[in-house]
């Protein structure tokens with residue numbers, strides 16, 4: 001059928017109009033960043049955050065923020081009556097045209113012991129914190145996993161964090177699958193540190209980037225406060241240094257991907273090549289991969305095809321036993337091949353739930369609750385227990401045995 005000029009123009013008008021309506025409907029999701037409100041400069045060191053180095057048993061990094069411009073800063077570490085001073089690097093962080101000076105001090109050669117530390121900027125010092133290093137010869141190790149927290153200001157996450165810290169004092173670390181805060185604004189950062197009190201200065205956090213940790217633009221950028229608060233080893237993919245990384249424990253390699261930072265074939269290939277290399281070199285360890293976007297999504301209307309097609313073959317080929325994920329605001333535990341690994345686990349701790357799809361065969365899905373997971377492992381067995389965060393009742397339990 002041959003169209004005349006007017007018919008062709010009419011068709012193009014309809015296409016452009018449909019595109020405009022679609023972009024308009026998605027505008028907020030793609031480009032809207034929350035307004036910055038309640039910002040204030042830290043007059044003394046605040047937001048003290050403890051993260052592990054590549055070697056979990058001997059290395060820690062402590063970050064904090066103070067003031068708007070660099071002043072001489074250091075960490076004071078006390079052990080057995082001896083005090084060591086560790087110089088800190090400073091970084092001026094500009095977010096929403098607001099300036100903060102962030103600091104990071106790297107501590108190496110830590111022993112199986114209990115230390116105390118405080119951080120100092122200029123003549124202003126923080127309170128003292130306890131730094132408890134793990135025992136290397138323990139047969140059973142434990143960590144806590146939670147997905148998206150995204151609490152509302154004045155919500156109940158403080159109760160959950162307090163409870164977790166008291167209930168599991170011997171956990172080596174907490175792991176979060178991204179979206180720890182609802183908006184990337186200073187108000188929500190303040191709320192995170194209010195709700196975690198000083199736990200983040202004492203319990204090492206292994207955190208992944210989520211979409212709420214990125215600033216929305218045509219090409220999304222990580223919130224600069226995120227990479228300067230959570231300072232991880234620079235052992236990740238070239239395009240995602242500080243956002244993709246791995247941490248080694250005696251029988252475990254924790255691998256974190258930056259799935260939100262995958263925005264083109266270059267960033268995708270970079271993380272693929274890196275993941276393949278560090279899975280190949282992981283040795284005889286448990287391999288746990290953590291990422292924000294699930295390989296098997298359970299939220300209605302979502303399907304992360306590119307992430308699945310890229311990373312699933314590596315996860316299978318190199319024997320990853322557990323994949324920890326978030327983003328979908330449902331609990332979902334899925335073992336595609338019954339009796340084997342990998343196990344895929346999606347979780348969330350947020351008051352916000354999403355409508356789920358009809359689950360895959362054999363997938364356990366729970367909606368409209370908040371969860372945390374306790375993971376205990378020995379060299380040969382990993383026990384994963386999921387609990388309702390508000391009541392501590394057990395809702396799911398699986399054991400993985402290593403052949």
Ligand SMILES: [Fe+2]
Nearest residue numbers: 179210211327
């Ligand atoms: Fe998310």
